[in-house]
Amino acid sequence: MSDTTSPAAARQSQPEFIAMLAVIFAVIAFSIDSMLPALPEIAQVLTPDNVNRAQLVLTAFVGGMGLGLFVAGPLSDAYGRKRVITLGFAIYALAAIAAVFAQSLEMLLVARFVQGLGAAAPRIVSLALVRDLYQGREMARITSFVMMIFILIPAVAPSVGAGVIHLVGWRGVFGSFVVLALIGSLWLNLRQAETLPVEKRRPMNARNMISGAREVLGNAQVRMIAVVMTLGFGQMFALLSSAQQLFADTYGKTDSFPTWFAVMALLSGSGTVLNARYVLRLGMKRIVTSAYAMQVCVSAVMVVLVWGDLLPQTLRFPAFFLWAVSVFFMAGVTFGNLNAMALQRMGHLAGMAASVVAAVSTIGAVLIAAPVGQLYDGTARPIMLATLICSGLALMLMRRIEDVG
DSSP states (O other), X not given: OOSOOOHHHHTOOHHHHHHHHHHHHHHHHHHHHTTGGGHHHHHHHHOTTOGGGGGHHHHHHHHHHHHHHHHHHHHHHHHOHHHXXXXXHHHHHHHHHHHHTOOSHHHHHHHHHHHHHHHHHHHHHHHHHHHHHOOHHHHHHHHHHHHHHHTHHHHHHHHHHHHHHHHHOTTHHHHHHHXXXXXXXXXXXXXXOOOSOGGGOOOOSHHHHHHHHHHHHTOHHHHHXXXXXXXXXXXXXXXXXXXHHIIIIISOOTTTHHHHHHHHHHHHTHHHHHHHHHHHHHOHHHHHHHHHHHHHHHHHHHXXXXXXXXXXXXXXXXXXXXXXXXXXXXXXXXXXXXXXXXXXXXXXXXXXXXXXHHHHHHHHHHHHHHHHHHTOOSSSHHHHXXXXXHHHHHHHHHTTSOOOO
């Protein structure tokens, strides 16, 4: 693909730009959330002796994405944003095809890991693309609008996944990933101009990668932001990994799980709406700090109520549901701002900075989420306690991070 773009691509408006990014991000979300209804069948077919292992279908994808994030950003700094996103979509689609034919859990996990590697490019290079065009609070505002549209996909993904499973079985879900990758790639290449001119690119070699990573990680503020993102993403993904079991097994919502998940995602999406509306007025740090403080309070109350068995039977699911909404609400409020805060300090290394921060936070999140998910014991106790600890640590770090606007 050349670095030139058609006149149509150069005319893409900001609303279309936001919608395109939302679709690209949504491919990643759909890759996780649409799998939730498939986990019971995957467990029954591929790992009947240990059903908790089916959760690894989610963590393998995120783990592969975390590894891919280390190189996707530097590749885009060297060869341009569009080329690298397109290559990532190609790898993602080929791995999805391989997953369709997997005959063992191990083969499926390898395919999902490679699929995650490919997903890293659209996941992180899109943020660098935003940084090429915007900065500061305006960048956070654009990211919030993207997340606002993007949140609709998790709302419907389990229902769509359940529909696909009903029609063609759980393997058909991987076929839908191929279709989504084609849509995202075509939209990008037909309508979006390249945002990184040739003269501003950094040759990709070991020396540049090491020096760039050292510069990013050498910034104490960026390091703390990466840790905060790790803690936030870790607690959210731990809840996501256990969501199907919690709703179905713990609270008896097996058949209505997609509906409850959709309602939860839509309610949580109000966080991105509020952030887009108020970030220019209140600033990124203030909003993020307030969100983690809220989560500490809510989770502390839930830990006391659940561990002390103080809730009557009729209130147990409503209380859990509202708590789960708060976790995803927090994600909608914080992630766009944290990315903007990190990239604001590293505009000259947008691709590298986006890669390093996202890779550290994603791999760290897997290290948190995987063991918490395997601790599932038929109750919400492990995930609630983990959320309280992660949010408390994130809050302490946010108070040490300097504001950038």
